[in-house]
Amino acid sequence: MDNITIIVALIAATLRMATPLIFAGLGGVFSEKSGVVNIGLEGIMVTGAFFAVYGTYATKNPFIGIVFAIVAGMAIASIHAFLCITMRADQVISGTAINLFGTAFASFMIMKVFHKGGQTDTVTSLPYKLPKFITNIPIIGNLVKDLNWFVIIALILVLVSSFVIYKTRLGLRIRAVGEHPAAADTMGINVYKVRYLCVILSGALAGLGGAALSIGITPVYREGMVSGRGFIALAAVIFGNWKPKGTMWACILFGFAEALQIKAQSFGLNLPQEVYAMFPYVLTMLVLVGFIGRTAPPAADGVAYEKGKR
């Protein structure tokens, strides 16, 4: 392989691996912009990854699989929303409960549906065919050919999210609720409603992220498949300064760390596989060390709002 082919393949792999993180990261941005910390992203991704496979398996149609993943993500996120917003639970504990529940529920469902432990059957992945005139473009054609629909949807959603948060009335409300809920409340914004909306939306996005990981990359759900990606996405939110575009760049950086694991051999780098497997996690920590303090979370992030309390 010549150099250009290798680089193109590496970029494509980076984008593919970054996509699940971007979806979950956007979910994190929406949730935290409204003032709810969502540690449960990991569990929601697990749920989404499983239900994408399950929906595809049950209907033989990967598009319905995606719908399953989104609905399941929203359902489990609404538990988190109820606990954090209505019940004013500790958001970290609630998120942990979501993580444990999502993982346990997915394993339970594998047993129930596929009658075996640890792994589902392989299903059909999302078809990705492009017209000839695009794939024939030199270099760019090769790059686009190596992607999948999830990558393209993710990149579009980054732009849409950025627009919604910074250019629309809804976005202004979300930010107001996350920065100063009491002030927002006096202006007639329903704090609870906005927060519910954002947390459930973050569930839909993280569920989609799970789907991107399962039917987008390898069309099977395996226990331990998500392996901390929900938390890496959270780190990306911090690194990206709670902004959709910044989060996307952070996710691409982490995606690159994962892509390196797949593509390292083609560079002639022959480090043990475990070193590459460790790389995304080490990078996440280094990035947090380097960038913390230079970014600022929404002022009311992680604080439950109680109407009428001074």
Next chain:
Amino acid sequence: MNKLKNSILKGLKKIAYPVCAIIVAIFISVFFVIWAKEDSVFHYFSTLTDLFSVIWKGSFATKRQAFTTLEYITPLIFTGLANAIAFKTGLFNIGVEGQFMMGMLAAGIIGVIPGLNVFIHIPLMIIGGMLAGGVWGSIPGYLKAKLGINEVINSIMMNYIALNIINLLILRTAIGEQRKAATPIIQISAMIPRFNNLSRANIGIIIGIIFAIFVFWLLWKTTIGYELRAVGNNPQGAEYGGINIAKNMIIAMGLSGAIAGIGGALQVSGILHQVQNFVDLPGYGFDGIAVALLAKSNPIGCIFAAILFGTLNSSSKILQLNDIPKQIVYLIQAVVIIFIATDYIVKYFKEKKKKKVIVNG
């Protein structure tokens, strides 16, 4: 006499909510069992009694099973205590998992050293595990204290880093036997005594109970513990009172990691006798979160919570044989935590009662 009665009532009030959470969680999980078996909802109560009797049979029916259950309880006491210390200081050490694994690795390496006396070898292993876990826990503690980085994300990352370091050492260096993908069996001088040869249950559980009492003493009877709890209750207040928050955060995470590491070392010394490579995170630390939350971070409560979750874990094999998916155990655990997280509901009713009093008065 009245004083005793009051303190008993107070204690009962404290455990009332966790006990309710367990009962509700079990009632909910019965629906999952019915669903898995595709049974009718009208068989609810027979399914409920079935579930109970299977769990009981699977964990305590014979002497062998009862001892096997102790095997499952032992590590959970340590990981529960580790989480409890962090919770008490207002930190969330989700990295107990990785600290436990590092303790296992340290014990696996120290355990193979030949020619040591039992009385030197076992303490050496425990100290090794303590240091490995302590260091692994202090790193996210340090980063939180000095730079303000969320300890949850960092300690999760360190779980996966620990997993990969251990696999790297076991699979690719002389520490492991490549053929078996595990470290060699430890020396006999490194094995802590087992109760009998029915199971692998060992005196580790007694050490665990001693540690629970030790942590209780540390938190409530010493200056260190007072400072840790002060930081957890009200950091600003603590700082105003002259307590160094950063120092206490590092101490808490280090202590938490050290106890997790000791648990890991005893797991190798008493039960596994070697360290195998990990395909996935083994889950001791995550179970420990459930233990600490259920115990409301009370060290003595951790013993009982560990008994509950250890029993559930221990029954998972027999559940499978009775056509009940063993994952039900983890579902029960998750639902318990969901209910623990909602303890606001208790406060809500209390506040409502108070308001009424004011209105009437």
